[in-house]
Amino acid sequence: MSIEQREARQPWILLSPALAAIVMLLIVPLVFIVVYSFWLKSAAGADTPGFFLDNWQEALTDPFYRDILLNTLKIAAITTLVCALLGYPAAFFIARSQGNKVGLLVLLMLPFWISYIIRTMSWINILGVSGALNSAMIWLGIINEPIQMLYNETTVILGLVHFLLPFMVLNIFVSLDGIDTNLEDAASSLGATRWQGFLQVTLPLSLPGLAAGGLLCFVLSAGTYITPVILGGPRDAMFANLVYEAIIRQLNWPLGSALSLLLLAVLGVLVIIYNRYLGMAQLAKGLG
Amino acid sequence: MGWRLIRFYTILVYLFMFLPIAVVVLLSFNANQFGSFPMTGLSTRWFEALWNNEAIMRAFRTSIVLGLMTAAISTVLGVLASLALVRYQIPGRNMITTLLIAPILVPEVVLAVALLLFLNFLDIGKSFTLLLAGHVIFTLPFVILVVQARLISIRRDVEEAALSLGASPMQTFLKITLPQLMPAVAAGGLFAFTISFDDITGTLFWKPGGVETVPTQIFSMLRNSISPEINALGTVIIVLTVGLPLIGAALARRLATKSGG
Numbered sequence: 001m002s003i004e005q006r007e008a009r010q011p012w013i014l015l016s017p018a019l020a021a022i023v024m025l026l027i028v029p030l031v032f033i034v035v036y037s038f039w040l041k042s043a044a045g046a047d048t049p050g051f052f053l054d055n056w057q058e059a060l061t062d063p064f065y066r067d068i069l070l071n072t073l074k075i076a077a078i079t080t081l082v083c084a085l086l087g088y089p090a091a092f093f094i095a096r097s098q099g100n101k102v103g104l105l106v107l108l109m110l111p112f113w114i115s116y117i118i119r120t121m122s123w124i125n126i127l128g129v130s131g132a133l134n135s136a137m138i139w140l141g142i143i144n145e146p147i148q149m150l151y152n153e154t155t156v157i158l159g160l161v162h163f164l165l166p167f168m169v170l171n172i173f174v175s176l177d178g179i180d181t182n183l184e185d186a187a188s189s190l191g192a193t194r195w196q197g198f199l200q201v202t203l204p205l206s207l208p209g210l211a212a213g214g215l216l217c218f219v220l221s222a223g224t225y226i227t228p229v230i231l232g233g234p235r236d237a238m239f240a241n242l243v244y245e246a247i248i249r250q251l252n253w254p255l256g257s258a259l260s261l262l263l264l265a266v267l268g269v270l271v272i273i274y275n276r277y278l279g280m281a282q283l284a285k286g287l288g
Numbered sequence: 289m290g291w292r293l294i295r296f297y298t299i300l301v302y303l304f305m306f307l308p309i310a311v312v313v314l315l316s317f318n319a320n321q322f323g324s325f326p327m328t329g330l331s332t333r334w335f336e337a338l339w340n341n342e343a344i345m346r347a348f349r350t351s352i353v354l355g356l357m358t359a360a361i362s363t364v365l366g367v368l369a370s371l372a373l374v375r376y377q378i379p380g381r382n383m384i385t386t387l388l389i390a391p392i393l394v395p396e397v398v399l400a401v402a403l404l405l406f407l408n409f410l411d412i413g414k415s416f417t418l419l420l421a422g423h424v425i426f427t428l429p430f431v432i433l434v435v436q437a438r439l440i441s442i443r444r445d446v447e448e449a450a451l452s453l454g455a456s457p458m459q460t461f462l463k464i465t466l467p468q469l470m471p472a473v474a475a476g477g478l479f480a481f482t483i484s485f486d487d488i489t490g491t492l493f494w495k496p497g498g499v500e501t502v503p504t505q506i507f508s509m510l511r512n513s514i515s516p517e518i519n520a521l522g523t524v525i526i527v528l529t530v531g532l533p534l535i536g537a538a539l540a541r542r543l544a545t546k547s548g549g
Contacts, residue, residue, distance in 0.1 A: 011376035018369035018388060018428060025425045026391055026399065029406035036405055086301050093298040111305050113529045115486050117503045117510075118522040122308035124514045125315055132311055165305065223395030225489045230510060240397040240489070247401055248493065260401040264394065271393055 030264075037257035047254055055258040065242065065259070069266070072239040075153065076222035079160040083168040083217045084210060086161065091172035091209075096181075105173060112166040120159050120230050127155060151233040159231040160221045167220070168213035175209025176202070208278055215274050219267050239263050309526060316519035334520035344521060347505035351485050354416070354501065358423040358484040363477040365424070366431030367469070371461075373432075374439040389429040399426065400493035414496040422494045423484040430483060431476035438472030471541075478536045482529060 037055050040048040059065055094104045111119060126132050127149040134146040149155070179202060187197035225240035232238075243263065246256035319329035338344055369388060373381060391399060403422050404414070412418055442465065450460045466473075488503040495504060502525065509518055 011372035011378045014368040014372035014376075015378075015384065018365040018432070019384070021365060021424060021428065022387055022390065025403055025421050026394065027387075029402035030394070030398075032406040032409065033402045086304070089294050090298045090301040093294050108302065108305065110530055111309060113482060114309060115503060115506075115522070115525045115529060117486075117488055117506050118312065118525055119309065121506070121510055121514060121518065122312045122522070125311045125519070126308050128514065162305065162308065165301070169301075219393070219395065223397050225397055225492070226507070230507075240395070243397050243401060244492070247404070253405055256401055257405065260398045264398045267395055 033257040033260060036254055037261055039254045041252045041254050052254075055255045058255060059258040059262050065262075068237055068242055069239050069262070072222055073266070075157060075160070075238065076218045079157050079164065079221040080214050080217040082157065082161045083165050084214060087165055087168035087213065088172055088210070091169045091176055094169070095173050095176035101177075105170070108169055109166050111162075116163060117226060117230075119162060120227055123155065123159055123162070123231060124150060150231065151236075153232065153236050155231040156228050156236050156238075159227045160224060163227065164217045164220055167216045171213030171216065172206060172209045175206040175212075179205045211274065211278055215270065218270065222267055223263065312519050312522040313526065315516065316523040318516060318519075320516075334516045335524075337517050338520045338524070341517065343500065344502075344505055344517075347500040347502045350499060351501040351503075354419060354423060355481040355484040357420055358427055359477040359481040361420075361424050362427045362431045362480040363473060366428055366435050366476055366480075367473060370432055370435040370439050371465075374436055375444075388432050391425050392429045396426070396489045397493075400490040403490075404493050414494060416496070416499070419491065419494045419496075419499075422490045423487060426487065426490060427480035427483045430479050434476040434479055435469070435472045438469060438475075442468045474536060474539070478532065482532075486529070 036047075038051050038053070040050060040052045040054060042048050090108070094101055094108070097104065124131065128134070129146045129148060129150075133149065134143075137143045138146065183201050183205070184197050187201045188194065192200065222238075223240055224238060225244055228236050228238045228241060239259070240263070243256055243259050246252045246259055250256075314327070316334055317330045317332065318327050319331035319333070320327065372378065373385060373388075378384070400422065403425070404418065407413075407418050407421065447460050447464050450464045451457070455463065485501075486503060487501075488507060491501050491504055492507070495501065500508065502521070506518055506521060509515065
C-alpha cells in the first residue's frame with residue numbers, strides 16, 4: 001500500500017469507532033423502531049411482525065394523543081418565548097458590560113451544571129404548601145391558610161424556563177458578542193437614536209443566536225418527561241409521558257414506537273427548517 | 289431602555305436562577321423535622337441520615353461508576369473523531385459532523401425508546417450495558433464539540449516541525465498534540481461525566497429493575513414527598529457539580545500555563 005493510500009485511510013480509522021457507535025446505537029435503532037411501529041402488540045408473548053397500520057392510526061387519530069401533542073407544543077412555545085424575553089436583556093447586559101463578561105456568563109451557566117432534577121424539585125421548596133412563598137405570606141399576614149400554587153401548567157412552564165434559560169442566554173450572548181460595536185456607533189453618528197440603533201442594527205444581527213437558543217429551548221421542552229411529573233398535576237401530561245406510559249407501563253412497544261416517531265417527526269420538521277435557513281454551525285457555536 | 293433598567297432586569301434574572309438553589313442549600317441545614325419553613329435551627333442531621341441511607345449510597349456508587357466509564361469511552365471516541373475532522377481533509381465532513389452531533393438533536397425520550405427496543409431485539413435487555421451504551425451516545429456529541437473547538441486553535445506547524453525532524457505520527461501525537469489538547473480532553477471528560485451523572489430521562493428507560501442512579505433515586509423519593517434528606521442530597525450534588533468543574537478549570541489553567549510557559 002502506498003503512503004498516499006495510508007494517509008487517506010487514517011481519518012476513517014480515527015472516525016470509525018465514533019461513527020460505528022452512532023450508527024449502531026442511534027441510526028439503526030431509529031430505523032428499527034420505524035419497522036417496529038408497523039408491528040402489532042400481542043396479548044401474550046412476542047409482538048407480531050408485519051405491516052399493520054393500527055398503531056399509526058391510533059397515534060394520529062385518537063383525540064387524546066392529538067390534544068396532548070398540541071398541548072406539548074403550546075407549552076414548548078410559551079417556554080421558548082419566556083426564555084427569550086428573560087434571556088435577551090440578560091445576554092445583552094453581559095455582552096455589553098464593562099466588567100468581567102466571562103465571569104458573569106460562567107455564573108449564569110453554573111445552574112446548568114447543577115442536577116436537573118434537583119433544580120426542578122427546588123421549586124417545591126419555594127411554591128409548595130409549606131414552601132418559602134407561603135410561609136412568607138402567612139408571616140406577613142397576607143394569607144391565613146397556605147395556598148396550593150404547585151402542580152399546574154404554569155409551574156411546569158416555570159420549571160422548564162428555569163432549566164432552559166442558560167441555553168438561551170448563552171446562544172444570544174455568542175451572537176451579540178460577535179457584533180462589531182462600531183456598527184452601533186455608526187448608526188448613532190448617522191442620527192439614529194440608541195433605541196433605533198438597537199432595533200435596526202443590533203437586534204437583526206443577533207437573530208441567529210436567538211433562533212439557535214429558541215430551537216434548543218423548544219426541542220428540549222417539547223421532549224421533556226420529568227418536569228411535568230414533578231411540577232405538573234394529573235392533567236398536565238406531556239407527550240414524552242405518553243411514550244413512557246406506552247413503553248414502560250403498558251409494554252405496548254409498537255404503539256410506543258409510533259408515538260416516539262410522531263414526536264421526532266414534529267420536532268424534526270423544525271430542525272430541518274432551521275437547518276435550511278441558518279445551518280447547524282450556529283448551533284454548534286452555542287453548544288461548544 | 290436605560291442601561292440601569294437592563295442591569296436591574298439582569299439582576300432579577302440571576303436571582304430567579306439562584307434563589308431556588310439557595311433555598312435547597314438553606315433547607316438542608318434545617319433542624320425542623322419536616323424540612324420545611326420555618327427554619328428552627330441549624331443542624332447537619334440530614335447529612336448524617338444521608339450517609340446512613342444505604343439506598344442513596346448505592347445509587348451514588350452506581351452513578352459514579354457509570355459516569356466514569358461513560359466519560360472514558362466518550363472521551364476516547366470523541367478525541368479520535370475530532371482529530372479526523374480537524375486534521376484531515378475528508379469528503380462529506382459536514383454530513384459526518386451532523387451525524388456525530390445527531391444525538392443532541394433527537395429528543396432524549398425518542399433516543400431512549402429506540403435504543404431500548406433495538407438492543408432488546410438483540411437480546412440485550414435492560415442492563416448496565418444498555419445504560420452505558422445510552423450514556424455514551426448521549427454524551428459523545430458534547431465531547432466532540434468541546435475537543436474540536438480546542439483542536440482548531442492548536443497550530444499545525446508545531447506538529448509539522450516535529451514530523452520533519454523525524455518524529456513518527458504517533459510520537460508527534462503523543463508528544464506535541466496530546467499535551468496541548470489535554471485541557472480539552474479533561475473538559476470533555478468532565479462534561480461527559482456530569483451529563484451522565486445528571487441524566488434521568490434515558491436512565492429511567494434503560495435501567496434494570498432495582499438499580500438506581502442518583503437522579504432516579506431522588507425521583508423515586510420525590511414520589512412520596514419532599515424530605516429534608518433530598519435537600520441534603522441536593523446540597524451534596526450542588527457542591528460536587530459546581531465544585532468539580534471549577535477545580536477542573538483551575539487545573540486546566542495551571543496545566544496550560546505550565547506547558548505554555
